Structures are given as structure tokens and as C-alpha cells.
Amino acid sequence: MRLYFTLWHNPVRDNSRVSDRPLARFVRLQDFIWVALFAVLIAISPTRSAPEVSMLVALAVVQVLESKVPTVSSTRSRIFWIALKLVLGYILIGYTGILQSSYWVLLALPVLSAATALGVGGTLAVSIVAAAAYLSFYFFVNWCRGPFELHCFEQLDAFDKAELVLHAVFLAMVGTLANALAEGLRIQTQRSLRAAEQLSAANLQIQQAEVAVRRSDRLAALGQLSAGLAHELRNPLGTIRGSAEMLTRSVGAENEVAREMAGFISSEVDRANSLITRFLHFARPLELRPDIADLTQTVDRAVANVQRESPGIAIYKNYAPEIAPFSFDAELMERVLYNLILNAAQATAPGGAVTVKTRAAADTAEISVIDRGSGIDAKNLGAIFNPFFTTKPQGVGLGLAIVSKIVDEHGGKIAVESEPGKGSVFQVLLPMNPAASKPAA
Secondary structure (H helix, E strand, O other): HHHHHHHHHHOOOHHHHHHHHHHHOOOHHHHHHHHHHHHHHHOOOOOOHHHHHHHHHHHHHHHHHOOOOOOHHHHHHHHHHHHHHHHHHHHHHHOOOOHHHHHHHHHHHHHHHHHOHHHHHHHHHHHHHHHHHHHHHHHHHOOOOHHHHHHOOOOOOHHHHHHHHHHHHHHHHHHHHHHHHHHHHHHHHHHHHHHHHHHHHHHHHHHHHHHHHHHHHHHHHHHHHHHHHHHHHHHHHHHHHHHHHHHHHOOOOOOHEEEEEEHHHHHHHHHHHHHHHHHHHHHHHHHOEEEEEEEHHHHHHHHHHHHHHHOOOEEEEEOOOOOEEEEEEEHHHHHHHHHHHHHHHHHHHHOOOEEEEEOOOOEEEEEEEEEEOOOOHHHOOOOOOOOOOOOOOOOOOHHHHHHHHHHHHHHOEEEEEEOOOOOOEEEEEEEEHHOOOOOOO
């Protein structure tokens, strides 16, 4: 809202630095204007008596400090300043001529303050109080005796009576008009705030889309590189394995060292081949085979596989029964959930627990995998879905990259929230509308 008012008042100059200074926040141009106006009132005052000048100075101080010295509650603060101005104006009018005082217009100050701060009901109430306060001076005059005999109410003609009533009506009219203007400004401000919130949300979505696009580009480029490299490596690896097998058959049983070395060569070649196979799975275009499947059953299969590998971790399931079967590739999605749940189990200390939760929201199925493990450093959150990024000593860094690729191919999204030492939450969003999923290649 501060930005909106800055641009509205001065579309060229950036006042944000000025408004951040303590002096600029406390002293404003309108403060000098108020001081000058009350100085004119004091200068043209007929009597310039000490009480009259003192009350004018007090009103000036109250008007300037109204927006600078809040009390406990903002609404109470506004009512306090309005009441204070009403009391000071009432005393000043009473001292300087009662109904004949030229200062009756100062009763408009609390009315205008109410119009800008308290809404229609508050404005009406303060207007009535101000008008009643002005007309209450009738009760302080011994109307037909003494020095006020010339102003006896019974002797006022119709014009004088109407003028006095007009003074009271004028206060209500000023408050109503000011309230209408303030209400229009409040509505416009709310619209501007809503527009700013919408722009902020749209900007966040654009940033997320840009991150997803960059990640997809990196996946595509590294996928092509991995495919070419894997094909080039498989041929020499096959030769090495074949040579190791021939060596194993050719050496005698007495040469245990040579046979052991040949076994090492074969096992390492198998491990390299396994790694190359994972590279190819990452690089090869996915062929989705979407079909109507039950998400709960898919999650159950992934949970069962993880429990076999991590028996010391409890896995709690919290499923949403309202998720009906919808179209997705159950085999690939089981692979996604298996990877996420296995990572959560590996990050959890023995005896700990992992929670798998599903929820339906706006044609979208949400699957959340929650652990209370070691968490992820903030500096790594933006890179965990990148290929070959891993913090595990024996990791390759393709698991989450493949997970992200499968989810993207389904037209879904994957997100993570994590705090070191407190755990992580991986959330997969899948569209339940079959048209939202990409067709099989």
C-alpha cells in the first residue's frame, strides 16, 4: 500500500528512501500547512487573549500530533483524538461568544477526522454529537435577561433560527461528503492491494515456470550427453568383461591373486553397466502408458517395497478416500513414489517414521512424503532435482532427476520444503483430468 500511495502522489520520483528516514516519517508537509493556518487564525483573532490563543495552539498541536502519537488500539486512538478536538473546539466556542462565535466552523475538524477514519456510522455519530454540542449553548444563556437579552432565542427572527440550524446541518453535510470521498479512496486502495497481490502471485508462478523450464532444458541437454556417453562406454566395457572372464578360465586354481583380480574386474564392470543403464533410463524419452488406475494401490505397492528394504522405519499412511481412479502411468508413478519414500526412509534415523499422505484439491491429486530426518540445506534445495547432484557418498544423483522428469511428463509438479535437522516434505501434484496428461509417445 505504501508503494501505491508513493506512485499515486509522485509517479516520477522514488520516495521510498525518503519515507524510510525517521525524520521524514515524523515531519510532513501538511504539518507546516496546519501550523500556518492556525497561525493565521491567531493573527486575526479579535481579542488575542491568552485563553483564546492557548486553545488555538492546543488545537493546532492536537491536529498535528493526531497521526503521530497512537495509543493502544488504532480505533481507540482515532476516537481519542476526535473527542479531544471536539472538547477543545467546544471550549473555544464557549469562551469566544457561544452561538455568535466565529469559531463554530472548527467543529468540522472532528467530523472530518471521523469521516476519514470511522466510516459512515462513526461519521454520522460524530456529526450528531458536534451539532448537539453547538446547539447545547442555548442552555448556557439566560435568554431574556441581563446582557444576553438582545440574543434572546424567543426574539430571534425566522432567518436567524434557520441560520443556526444550517450551521448544525452544515457539519453533517461536510462529514457525509468527506466520508464519501474517503470511502472511494478506501475502495480504490483495496482494489490496488488486490491487484498487487494478484501480480505478486502471477510473478511467483512465472518464476516457478522459469525454474521448471530451465530444469527441463538441463535435463534434455544432459540426457543427450548421457545417451551418447553411455553408448560409447558399453562397447569397451563389454570387451573388458569378456577379457576378465577369459582370464578367469585361463589361469590355474593355484593363482588366487589373478582369479581375485579378474573377479574384481567383472564386478566393477557390472557396476559400471548398471550405472550406464540408469543413464540410459534418464536420457531415453519416456513412453507414458496412461490408464485408469487407483492411486492408493500405487502408493501401497511403493510403500511395501520400501518397507522390505528399510524394516527399521515405520511408514504411516494417510489416504484421502475421495480420490477416485484416474488416468496416469501406474508403473512410472510407483517408481516416483518408491524413490521419494526410500529417500525419506534413508534420511530418517532407525526407529523413526515416514508419513505418506494423499489429498484431492481442485482436480489435482496431492501426494506428500513427510519425514523428520536430517533435512536439506537451503543452498541445496534449488539443485536437488538437477542430474548428477547428490550429497550421498555412493549416490549418482539421477534418482530425483528421473522423478522430476516423470512428474513433468504427467503434466504435474513436484515441490520440496525442508529445514535442516527437522525433516523434509516432498509434494507431488498430479492432474486428475485425463486431458492434462501427455499422451503416450
